[in-house]
Amino acid sequence: MTNNWFRTVLNRLFLLVLLCLPVGLLLDQLAWTLVVGLALYIGWTLRQMLRLHHWLRTQPDGPPPEARGSWAEIFNNIHQMQRREARRNAKLQAIIERIQASTAALNDAVVMIDYEGHLEWWNHAAEKLLGLRAPADGGQHVTNLIRDPLFVEYFEKASFKEPLDIPSPIDMKICLQYTITRYGRGDRLMIARDVTRLHNLEQMRKDFVANVSHELRTPLTVVVGYLETMLDAEESLSPRWIRALRQMQQQATRMHSLLNDLLLLARLETTDSTSDDESIAVSQMLSRIRQDAITLSAERSHRITLTSETERYLRGIEGELHSAFSNLVFNAVKYTPDQGDIRIRWWEDQQGAHLSVSDNGAGIAPEHLNRLTERFYRVDSSRSTHTGGTGLGLAIVKHVLMRHQGRLEITSTPGKGSCFTCHFPTQRLTSEAYQAPGE
Ligand code: ADP
Numbered sequence: 001m002t003n004n005w006f007r008t009v010l011n012r013l014f015l016l017v018l019l020c021l022p023v024g025l026l027l028d029q030l031a032w033t034l035v036v037g038l039a040l041y042i043g044w045t046l047r048q049m050l051r052l053h054h055w056l057r058t059q060p061d062g063p064p065p066e067a068r069g070s071w072a073e074i075f076n077n078i079h080q081m082q083r084r085e086a087r088r089n090a091k092l093q094a095i096i097e098r099i100q101a102s103t104a105a106l107n108d109a110v111v112m113i114d115y116e117g118h119l120e121w122w123n124h125a126a127e128k129l130l131g132l133r134a135p136a137d138g139g140q141h142v143t144n145l146i147r148d149p150l151f152v153e154y155f156e157k158a159s160f161k162e163p164l165d166i167p168s169p170i171d172m173k174i175c176l177q178y179t180i181t182r183y184g185r186g187d188r189l190m191i192a193r194d195v196t197r198l199h200n201l202e203q204m205r206k207d208f209v210a211n212v213s214h215e216l217r218t219p220l221t222v223v224v225g226y227l228e229t230m231l232d233a234e235e236s237l238s239p240r241w242i243r244a245l246r247q248m249q250q251q252a253t254r255m256h257s258l259l260n261d262l263l264l265l266a267r268l269e270t271t272d273s274t275s276d277d278e279s280i281a282v283s284q285m286l287s288r289i290r291q292d293a294i295t296l297s298a299e300r301s302h303r304i305t306l307t308s309e310t311e312r313y314l315r316g317i318e319g320e321l322h323s324a325f326s327n328l329v330f331n332a333v334k335y336t337p338d339q340g341d342i343r344i345r346w347w348e349d350q351q352g353a354h355l356s357v358s359d360n361g362a363g364i365a366p367e368h369l370n371r372l373t374e375r376f377y378r379v380d381s382s383r384s385t386h387t388g389g390t391g392l393g394l395a396i397v398k399h400v401l402m403r404h405q406g407r408l409e410i411t412s413t414p415g416k417g418s419c420f421t422c423h424f425p426t427q428r429l430t431s432e433a434y435q436a437p438g439e
Helices: 002-027 030-058 069-104 124-130 149-157 196-232 239-270 282-300 318-335 381-387 393-403
Strands: 109-113 119-122 164-167 175-183 187-194 278-280 303-308 313-316 341-349 352-359 407-413 417-425
Touching: 002 030, 002 069, 030 069, 109 124, 119 124, 124 187, 149 164, 149 175, 175 196, 196 239, 239 393, 278 318, 282 303, 282 318, 282 341, 282 352, 313 318, 318 341, 318 352, 318 393, 318 417, 393 407, 393 417
Parallel strands: 303 341
Antiparallel strands: 109 119, 109 187, 164 175, 175 187, 278 313, 341 352, 352 417, 407 417
């Protein structure tokens, strides 16, 4: 095509020169005739260019201007390109409309947010669930419209691995789960699902567990009390009864700790974490826990050492941290053979504050490590039952740490021992002693 077009142009020029030749020779002004001929050709070309420019500027979608020869070919090619483009655009538009129609029909709110955080597009459900108004809210920053501090923190932290569950900005009774995905050049697709039903069910489950645990505590206290009274009069009982009563007392005590742990877990799940923060002298707390561990170990004679390398305070809730730390230390006592070594270390570095409890006990096989913090997960249920464990200890530790922006790291080598480390961020450390009001 290009070659043909070029040949046509050359042919035309050649024809022009051929035409100018006899006229130039006749007038004896060959050079001037050629100049005039070429000037005419340039003038004609300029005129075609102006027509092209005018067409493209005024009505590019209309038919091309009438032309002949090489310019006709140029006009036609451009016109065809435009029609192809228009067809492609129409196809794309149809696809976009179909996608928009299908997302509009979704029950979940879908919101497209640009790389700066401004709203670009949203579906009908977003208007119902998030209260967005079209077109007024278009171009607004998302945090101007969803102002919940938890959402603002989630959006600004820009780590969207976990979804966020918070009440809807227009109705506190609706619980929404936000998930955000990045695409393109930092743009974000936000999906908000109504999880009110799931949330209510979850709440019912938590309330049920808490209520049952609470209700069971009173009858159990009565049973334990009577068992104690009966065992006080041991001399009047036959050895068979004494054995039975002792076992009953042991199991009742286990049930008591189980109920206490269940209640603690329920409280950790249902209450707000940030309200009662105070400064906790961790090294003092650890030395008390060490004393309790020595008492628990008793004749099993573990060597329990404590190294505190920082005297700075940790901001948090004392009761919860005490439960978490003592769970780790008591587990080490429970799962380390007699005379074993248990080392407690509390230190601080650039990453934050850390507490590790390591032992040289039986250790844990790698396949169990990820599941240890699940409720009632036990590596060896017979050993745990024997040690009086509830199976909730590490679940409590995990929850407490989460409420203190911390995390639990578990490393273990079977046959050599285990190390449980709690990591806290630097902003949790403070040099000032502070007690929550009302203490
Ligand atoms: P439990 O009440 O059964 O101790 P936990 O949640 O505290 O429940 O611990 C879960 C399981 O993790 C335990 O059953 C035990 O098998 C294992 N475990 C915990 N700490 C240690 C440890 N220091 N050494 C070996 N195993 C441990």
